Amino acid sequence: MKNMLLFALMCAAFGGAARAEKADSGKQTEITAEQGVADEVRQTRTLTGNVVLTKGTLTMKAGRALVTIDPQGYQFATFWAAPGKLATFRQKRDGEGDLWVEGEAERVEYDDKTEMVKLFAKAKLTRLEGSKKTEEAEGPFISYDSRRELFAMENTATGESKPGGGSVRMVIQPHGAATAPAAPQGKK
Structure with a gap:
């Protein structure tokens, strides 16, 4: 119980202000790749080679991608x-x-x-203020819900934790004023 409370507090600290920019949801999606196939019947886009998806401030990059569009127009990549x-x-x-x-x-x-x-296998999530890392999380699986300001880490790449399945790691940097450097020691 104590470990679950500690984990919940760490999640709250990490997810506190981590909401995605609201303006992104209404932006168009642009995808570049070396090759692409659009199947209008199945509403899929298959892309290979240096794939880059941009939607507002969201940028995703990979070797290949599959984008599916549901009947309401939402995309799943x-x-x-x-x-x-x-x-x-x-x-x-x-x-x-x-x-x-x-x-x-x-x-x-x-x-x-x-x-x-959702990040599967060798997952790592980092929060930044400019180029300064404020928090990091890593493990076999991480899900990040930008609307609810919540992320979850699991010890297997399937998205569920199992006893003996591995471990997750979180690093939280101190907030507020930087620690003052130690005063130089003078001669006695």
Whole structure:
């Protein structure tokens, strides 16, 4: 119970101001790649080679991607990393200043309807203020819900935690004033 409370507090600290920029939801989606196929009957877009999706401040990159459009027009994108690399996403967060969230994994899924990002295998999520990292999370699976300001980490790449399945890691940087450097020691 104590560990669950600690984890909940850490999640609250990490997710507190991590909402995606609200203006992104109404923006057009632009995708570039070396090759692409659009299937209008199935409402899918299959892209390969240096795939880059941009929607407002959201940018996702990978070796290949599949984008599906549902009957209401919402997009669901799955990005797979190129061999030896990781698929990535980066998005500006709402709030004062230059706030960002970025992540990487072997597979990244983005649901336009729920504004949920899921990172599978070698997952890492980082919050930034400008270029300064404020928090980092890593593990086999991370889901990031930008609407509810919540992320969850699981110890297996399937998205569920299992006893003995591995571990997750979180680093939270101190907030507020920087620690003053130690005063130089004088001669006695």
